[in-house]
Every structure is written in C-alpha cells, then in structure tokens.
Amino acid sequence: MYQVSEEHRMLRDLVKKFVRNELMPLEKNILDRFASGQPAALSDEENKKLFKQCKDLGLWALDVPEEVGGANLPWTALVGVNEELGYTAVPFTFPPDSPNLHMLLATASPEQRKKYLEPYAAGETTSAIAISEPGAGGDPAGMKTRAVKDGNDWVINGRKIWISRIAKADFTIAMAVTDPEKGSRGGITAFLVDKGTPGLVVARAIPMLAGQRTYEVVFEDCRVPDTQVLGRIGQGFAPMQLRLTVRRLQMGAWCIGMAQRALDMLVDHANQRVTFGEKLADRQAIQWWVADAATKLHACRLMVMDAAVKQDEGRDVRMEASMIKVFATEMATEIIDHAQQAFGAMGVTQELPLSWLAQKVRTMRVYEGPSEVHRMVIARRILGGR
Numbered sequence: 001m002y003q004v005s006e007e008h009r010m011l012r013d014l015v016k017k018f019v020r021n022e023l024m025p026l027e028k029n030i031l032d033r034f035a036s037g038q039p040a041a042l043s044d045e046e047n048k049k050l051f052k053q054c055k056d057l058g059l060w061a062l063d064v065p066e067e068v069g070g071a072n073l074p075w076t077a078l079v080g081v082n083e084e085l086g087y088t089a090v091p092f093t094f095p096p097d098s099p100n101l102h103m104l105l106a107t108a109s110p111e112q113r114k115k116y117l118e119p120y121a122a123g124e125t126t127s128a129i130a131i132s133e134p135g136a137g138g139d140p141a142g143m144k145t146r147a148v149k150d151g152n153d154w155v156i157n158g159r160k161i162w163i164s165r166i167a168k169a170d171f172t173i174a175m176a177v178t179d180p181e182k183g184s185r186g187g188i189t190a191f192l193v194d195k196g197t198p199g200l201v202v203a204r205a206i207p208m209l210a211g212q213r214t215y216e217v218v219f220e221d222c223r224v225p226d227t228q229v230l231g232r233i234g235q236g237f238a239p240m241q242l243r244l245t246v247r248r249l250q251m252g253a254w255c256i257g258m259a260q261r262a263l264d265m266l267v268d269h270a271n272q273r274v275t276f277g278e279k280l281a282d283r284q285a286i287q288w289w290v291a292d293a294a295t296k297l298h299a300c301r302l303m304v305m306d307a308a309v310k311q312d313e314g315r316d317v318r319m320e321a322s323m324i325k326v327f328a329t330e331m332a333t334e335i336i337d338h339a340q341q342a343f344g345a346m347g348v349t350q351e352l353p354l355s356w357l358a359q360k361v362r363t364m365r366v367y368e369g370p371s372e373v374h375r376m377v378i379a380r381r382i383l384g385g386r
Contacts, residue, residue, distance in 0.1 A: 019087055069122060075249065085257060103243040127170065131175050140240075154225075160217050169195060170194070199223060201217060209363050210362075251329070293334075300327060329364045336354060
C-alpha cells in the first residue's frame with residue numbers, strides 16, 4: 001500500500017492552485033487558437049510569465065537530481081503533479097521535460113552533463129528527440145537513418161518524422177543505426193545534434209489533432225563529432241526505452257486529469273440540464289456513465305501509483321507502463337466521449353475544452369507506442385516470449 005507524505009500532498013495542492021488560477025484562465029486563448037486552425041500552444045509571452053511564476057513558487061526541476069539543482073521528487077509525488085496538469089486544456093509542463101532529462105541522466109558523459117544536462121535541468125534550454133521514421137512506425141527494427149564513422153566525426157543521413165518541438169529546440173537526441181546487422185539489438189546509437197548544425201533540415205511542419213504540430217526532418221550528411229555520441233555506441237535503444245517508460249507514466253497521470261475534468265463537467269451539467277421534464281442526473285444512462293467513469297478512474301489511479309512505487313524502488317516497470325498506456329488512454333477516450341454526448345451539440349463545439357481533450361487523447365493512443373504494439377508487448381511478456 002502506498003502512502004503520500006504530507007509534504008507531497010501540499011505540493012499537489014500548490015500545483016492544483018497554479019492550474020486553476022494561472023493556467024485555466026488561459027484556456028479561452030488556447031481554444032480560440034484551436035478553433036481558428038492555429039497551433040493550440042501558449043505564446044512566448046504567456047510562457048515567459050508562467051515560467052517566472054513557476055520559479056517563484058518552486059515548481060521547477062521537480063524530478064531533477066539535487067546535484068544539478070533540482071528537487072529530486074519521487075514518482076509517487078510526480079503522478080499527482082501530472083494529474084493536476086492534465087486537468088486543463090492548456091498544454092503546459094513544468095520545465096524541464098522529463099523523458100529527455102532521464103535519458104541524459106542515464107547516458108551523458110561528464111562533458112555532456114555540463115554542456116547539455118545542467119542547462120537543460122535549469123530550464124535554460126529545450127530539447128527534442130528524433131526516433132520515428134516514415135514507414136518504420138513503432139518498429140525500431142525498421143529504422144533506416146544511418147550514422148557512419150568518418151575520422152573523428154559521424155555523418156548522419158536519413159529522415160525522421162512526428163517530432164515535437166524540434167523547430168525551436170536547442171538540441172535534438174537523434175537515433176541512428178550504426179550497425180545494420182545488429183539493428184535494435186546493439187546497432188542503434190544516440191547522438192546529440194545542436195540546433196543549426198549543417199545538414200539538419202526541418203523539412204515541414206505537420207498539423208495534428210488538438211492543434212498540435214509535429215515535424216519531419218532530414219539529415220543530409222549531418223556531421224557531428226565523436227564527442228556527441230550519447231552513451232555507448234550501439235547501446236542507444238535501452239536508454240531510449242527508459243525515456244519512453246517515463247513518458248508513459250506521465251501520460252497515465254495526464255489521462256487521469258483529463259478524464260476527471262470531463263467527468264466533473266458531465267456531473268455539473270447533468271445536475272442542471274433538464275430534458276423532457278427530468279434532470280439528466282436522474283437518467284440511468286447518465287448514472288451508469290458516471291459510475292463507470294468513477295470506477296475506471298479509481299482503477300487507473302491505483303495502476304499509476306503502483307507503477308510509481310515500483311519505479312521509485314528501481315524495479316522494471318516496462319510492462320506496467322504499457323498497461324497504463326493502453327488502459328489510461330482508452331479510459332479517458334470513453335469518459336470524454338460520454339461527457340461530449342451528455343452535453344449534446346455543445347459538447348462537440350470547439351468552445352468547450354471537451355473537443356480539445358477528445359482530440360488530444362486520440363493522439364495519445366498513437367504516440368509513444370500505439371495501443372496495438374503495447375498489447376503485443378504485454379502478451380509476449382506474459383506468454384513467455386512466444
């Protein structure tokens with residue numbers, strides 16, 4: 001059984017107030033941009049103001065080790081933080097973004113820690129990661145981007161797609177094949193590629209659901225020195241899996257927050273809306289939606305916290321992370337859809353956050369590994385690899 005300390009409960013309350021008082025008033029701006037086809041993102045000015053408030057409140061570098069200036073919070077505390085952040089349609093996370101941070105922590109050399117990790121942990125730089133490729137999808141064995149040694153340099157050639165934030169990122173972690181015969185079993189290496197490096201070309205922005213943007217990039221004889229290898233040559237796959245596990249736990253908590261928001265909106269509406277002389281709250285269909293939603297939210301919270309406890313203990317939670325990725329995204333999809341249905345026509349407008357939440361969770365069923373791949377991984381693990 002897990003226990004959340006009083007200190008961590010107070011932290012969550014602080015995050016909840018920050019979300020309600022600072023982020024949710026910005027929802028109209030986000031939804032207006034979403035409705036007009038613009039990126040549903042905060043402006044540089046909005047982000048600057050929020051970052052200052054975060055620093056003033058101590059909501060910064062929450063999972064960064066103390067030796068590089070962070071609070072080093074356990075996952076049992078972070079899941080509550082991420083659940084509160086998921087409650088709003090304002091896309092915001094406390095810097096720095098956790099998955100790439102954890103990959104750097106696991107692999108960066110002393111020189112790389114100073115050049116990349118420390119500024120990143122301090123929120124002074126931003127990063128992206130380039131994994132997926134056209135045609136390869138969720139299968140790393142299909143990766144074709146190659147990095148070939150040339151003297152003291154590596155020359156990278158290939159194409160990557162579905163990359164978030166790379167247009168503005170100060171550096172990108174690029175995954176490339178260095179030994180085609182070994183592939184994902186010892187033949188993939190991670191490289192640190194600085195913004196503006198010749199041969200790194202952002203080919204196009206790709207509009208996504210929920211007003212999000214990802215990018216396709218091309219590596220054309222992109223030359224990086226040997227010092228830019230992140231971790232060991234041929235050993236980039238395991239640290240990449242580490243970052244994916246971190247993101248999947250985050251996503252589980254975000255989905256809980258999103259689903260809780262939808263359920264709260266449904267309950268408020270059902271207690272006010274009268275149709276054919278009867279409150280929606282008195283109709284069995286609505287009651288069952290509410291009961292099922294509350295039950296699945298409870299189950300998902302226990303799943304996420306169980307994985308958080310195990311992660312804090314240093315245990316392997318890859319299977320739990322896959323289960324969470326599938327269950328949480330599908331749970332949130334159902335609850336948000338029922339909330340939209342309860343609101344009727346208003347539920348499918350872009351004036352309420354429900355449409356944004358529905359589109360956001362729809363993308364979450366694809367990125368960081370589609371649900372079908374996670375089910376395959378879970379089944380293989382249980383069936384003993386057969």
